[in-house]
Amino acid sequence: MYKLTRIVLILLCMCAGLMANAQGGRPALQNRGMGNRMRKPTVAKRFEAIKKGYISQRLALTPEQAAKFWPTYDEYQDELEYVAKLRKENNANADPSGTDQFDRELSYQARITNLQKHYYGEFIKIMPPEKANLVFKSERDFKFELLRRLKEGREATPPM
Template identity: 40%
Template sequence: MKHFYTLSIFIVLTLFCRPPASRAQQGSDDQMKDRIRAAEIAYLSQKLDLTPDEAQKFWPLYNKYTKEVEILIAERRKHNAGQKTANQPTDQKELGYERRMLDIKTHYSQEFQKVLPAAKAGNVFRSEREFRHELIRAMKDRQSRNVNGPGARRFRQ
């Protein structure tokens, strides 16, 4: 199992530690999203230590959860983009998004408990948060290497 965890981290780091030129050749944002999603699945599978039966029940439910969260985030971004020109107070709207996010997580927490043992269901959101932190850390590391790496000085003169 420790090997699987190491492999997951390696996949995440590999996705974000390549030079920019090789990423440009790889293609679009959709491909990057697919790679991130694959790394997330590997990470969560390892962290939750799902049995085949649990995985069969969990992943369709988790996919529905992530779809709802993505829709809410897209709505929030669209609203925030429109607010840049409108100069209207957004506290109530922002609070509404936060409330909806909490409602989604509360609902799916209960749903996860129906298909997973309590200890595993309780670790879903924590493991998801850990994955995002690892992803952000890997991206920051890659960015700092690009800024401070070989050849960076010739652009800063």
């Protein structure tokens, strides 16, 4: 119980930092040696780290499983992001008749389903099927809890 409370507090602090960063603040630091600006992690990257922490806690992976799982999971996320980008472009360039747009939307949904099937197969090579299924369930639970908190008007802290 102590460990869970500690994790929740750490994540709340991280989210408070996200909220403060979103409000603006000091400019990016200057890298004096190279003349380029050093980039801070984006809010999306921080959010992804919190999501990974949530999934990691739910899966309770061994170090060996984690070493194999996270690179595979990152590939899965990259492919999902690509389909999401195509889907967004499809919706932005909508045909007034909507027929072609609807057909493309269905094809994007099918691609996502096929990606999930493929990566479920990859995940069960790394961990037991129950844990592989829990990957997708944990993602859904994370999103639903986040949406629930947003609807309640709370700060968008990650679920724990």
